[in-house]
Amino acid sequence: MKIQRILYIALSVAVLSNSCRQDIVSDNLKYPALQPTNLDTNAGSWRPILLSKPDEFGIANPIATTSADYKLELLEIKSRQNNRTDEEEIAIKYWSAGVILRWNEIMRELVAKYNLPPYQNPDGTYPIPSASNPLAYPFFPFANPPYAARAYAYLSAAQYDAMVAAYFYKSKFKRPRPAITDPSIKQLVPVTADFVYPCEEAVAAGASAAILTLMFPGEQEFIQQKLTECENVRILIGANTRSDIDAGEALGKSVASKFIGRARTDGAGKAVGTPAYWQSLIDKTVAKGETPWLSRETPARPPMLPLFGKTMSFLMDTTEVINSRPGPPPSTNSDQFKKELEEVLWFSQHPDRDRMKVVHFWSDGAGTYTPPGHWNAIACEDFVNQHWSEARWARNLALLNMSMFTAAVCCWDAKYYYFNPRPSQMDPDCKTLTGLPNFPAYTSGHSTFSGAAAKLLSHVVPSEASKYMSMADEASKSRLWGALHYRSDIEVGMTMGLAIGQKAVDRAKTDGAE
């Protein structure tokens, strides 16, 4: 029967196309276990960021590895190893890729989760998230790009100082790995660490958990669960005992407390401004004879963090930020402006598929980990291939994120000093190819972040320098192609970003790690 044959064919096509469906495994879950080629045993002498010296915070002296208490700790390893669950096997694979990496990813995930602009009130105003009530809508925080840039920087900087302290004490106390003391202990993952007190992974975890709790106060349960899992893995794989971990977590939290104290007073908490301040931005711009920025959202949303430019970042103080502020964008009345607006309009009206791909690849808008998060993802993917110690991972991510935090501050300073309109405000035909951010145009945040990131990454992974520079260039152009920015915004933003990245490179050259 012909018909039946055709039906069979149709059925097999259906079955085949069903079997073509593949389960998606997130790329970051495929990373191998971290095995550093250089242990960086001298990292205790690297220059910290906030700590006055590596042993600013003390830790308890370790108990002797010959003591009865320590033997009990060794027993805990054996008993847990013998009773491993499937879940624990997954956790071992996950955390073995590196804890600095994983805590960076956890922050990216929380940024993406919280990067949503609040929904309006019935009267057309917008509620402002409150740190003291993070679980009530609107959830705290609204993890927008400046908030995220700062959060990544505090996380990475605290991790770095925590690693400096951890390596200092590891070299000081010289407690050997459990498997050295008791050769019957199995190491489930290759462990190369020289000394293990305090457990550097627990130091990183303690510091990371404390910073994450500050930045995402509604996520304490989730963060605590990750912290416990991270520490348990150290015992399960036979790399550390309980006392290594307890001392590590305590040290990490102490180091983080110094960063938390700074974060509470760095000015970011006041960055939202007030209705009177928002109005003054308009008035000042009108007084200069320029067209002020207006929100393109309905109802009009207050500008995003207009006072963020006054936040104290790590690489430049407020005076330096003002002194390095770029000159003004082309006047909205000028011929140059008209020319640039026409260019935006052309890109808006010619949404070529290849350019759209670039626009969407770099969009990093609401609901994502933001442009700084994207650069962290790019960096970590490459860092995995470098086989660095946890200390060097932390140091390079700290430099990266400090540069992007400073980029956010400088960019936001320029945006609200000049308060210039977006292309779609000046010409409604300039429809955008991705979501339009709710803040002024000059300079482009993507360009500033990307210039800073690419400059620093080119220094720490020189073999990939040309890739980073062309990616930054693409990220920058994507904002013009998407009809979100004028050419001046992206070019000046890139120049600013590169100069800020250079500050991080200058620090890298003098921190003792090179």
Add this chain to the structure above:
Amino acid sequence: MNSKILSIISALFLVSGIGAQTETDGLMMAKNNLCGGIVLGSNNWNHYWEGTYYRNNQNIGTLQTKVAMGMLNYGVSDKFNIIASLPYVQTNATAGTLRGQKGLQDISLTAKYEFYGKSYKWAYVSFLAFGSVSTPTTNYVADYLPLSIGMHIKTASGRLMIDLQKKNWFFTASTQYTTRGNVTIDRTAYFTTEQIYSNQVSMPSVLNSNVRMGYRKGADLIFELVYDRMNTLGGFDIRKNDMPFLSNNMEASRIGLNFKLPINILGNSGLSWLGNATTTFAGRNMGQSHIVMTGFVYQGDFTKKSK
């Protein structure tokens, strides 16, 4: 910010909505008959369901989708038809800054087989089976909801149907299962309920139920009432004030009216005029679509002509 998905589903619905030997009705075309048609449709919504929350969005205004679709239906035998369709889709938001999209969407091929048909005293009863595949014809952007013209996926579906006809009155019920391939997006990371690092998005399968009843005389005079419900088997809700995403948990319940009228000005021309109006009364992570469409189909018997 919305849910629209509709591009693909609306295109499917255009086919299913129109009453004429298509992939959701029980009418078979005779052997060697060929039917071709053009349908123009418009799908508008200004409210949508964000999860289960019913809202509007002043930064979208009304999301307008226009569709022009060509279709072909060939009678391989009296019991076995092949149907093909290809829509051109154009989207536009009346408010906000987002640029609408346009382009050729997905080609769909359906095999339709009446495997049981018998006259009983009370009615003629038939059972039909359908197998469909669809695939994108252009490299359009998928991850740009609600402005994208489709979801850029390959699909395969199977449908089972019962059709009852007593004199000129009929009742048809069917259910369809659609499995969908992964979507490749331009990003390399996205957040669903967790952060995923991949440019692949896994799409939940879709279940569709369709019930229709009305009057039909021959193949070219039809008035019918259609109820249609689709829901994905899985997926996640749009978060408050977030954009929609391809793998959202989507549901829509719709009701519509179809007609098909022969154009017999100079005897039987083979031309018919058809039209449809459909509205959505319940949904999840989708726009509340209001659809109207009209078109013309021509049906000819190629047995005689070739002889």
